[in-house]
Amino acid sequence: MTGTLLARRPGTGPAPLPWLPLTLTVALLGTAIAYPLSSGAARDAVSWAIVLLGSAVSVSHATVSRGARTGAAVFVVVGVVAVLFEALGLRTGFPYGEYVYSDTLGPTLLGVPFLVPLAWLMMAWPSWVLAARLTSRVRAPRRRAARVAVAAYVFAAWDVVLDPQLVQAGYWRWAHPEPGLPGISTVPLTNLAGWLLAGLVLMTLLDLLVERTSRPPRIGDVAPLLTLGWMVLGGALAHAGWLGLPGSAVWGVVLALPVLAALAVQERRRRR
Template structure:
């Protein structure tokens, strides 16, 4: 029940996001990530034990911070970029909220892949593709708000200026590493009742659907709605018929 309450709070905050501006919107961004982080880590621990929760934090939180710090310092693997300071305290040029965002979405991406694929390599590939495709929504939205910026934002996807294509490739590369390590570190998936993962699968589906709607209707970002809708949809939409089958 507590996980569903957290999910409800996250949905409510995200609904409020397009209704605000400036500092209030930045505050809702941070709040969303904190709630999402708590939801994912709590679910990992409750559904699969302490080992899975620790593995998630080690790979996505610590790993996410490490790759972002390297990225800000060197331009690898995302391109040359920096954060503007609007997302709160920073360490090594990285807002502390950023590695929490990696963790928040890495876990539902992994759980969806567990439901859709049987072999470990297929699960790693599918989870990484889903997580990287989420960035087709995330980066355009955050760049539009001025939370971070690229120094060399070309070549970019058609209709999505300000973000180099190499950034998305960097996301995919790191996501593959993250999921490969998580697959080993978290231990065997185990035979769990399907409803154990229901809050996280609902989060995954909500994130996709709400992102398409928000970008297309409320945020004035129709091209990112299209790119994200197609490419993240390829990873997310197969989950709908899969949910009708036993876990």
């Protein structure tokens, strides 16, 4: 499978800096390992590094694999949608529920810390790339709808693992954290509903922009897929073993199982 992911389509020309996305991913994985082993100001620094590296993986991979126009489009659309949704949520409680950010997150735009749209960027592109892979054999008339739905699911599932961790770190808090998913008492179900809605909007826009700006992929998708897999499943492991968050650890695995099963079926068919 790795060979398939790394393969370059014939006729697309050599990709500039083809090593950059994977190099950033390796740095990201090493930094993520440091998170549960750190505390206090050091953990805050690690959190910033993870988000900066993760967003750099997304933009660099979109740029190297599908062209500079796509990289720029991904950066702009994700950033704008993230700020608008988060600003709306802060002022109205829709669609996530009522929450407030901590001052530790630094400078803001419309009340939204800069770290937040970068976190969306880290999550959005890998979610879309995985969805594109999972829905590649869906019939053309239904492929976009399937791709957007799967990408929104992956996007929201990632947050199920991430949000309890960042609430624990004190980066934000919910006014009414219950009812939540069983085993997660700090994040309300309204947040999951909000992420699904935001994901559907974001992935629809992202899909349209990629269609209009993208070249045929010039490198494989190892970097974003490895980022996604490590941050979700590795995050679940960290939650269970070091962070004292067993509920989100279990949910991370449960929500990943359909995706892993679909990938296994797809790989089996490819080998026939």
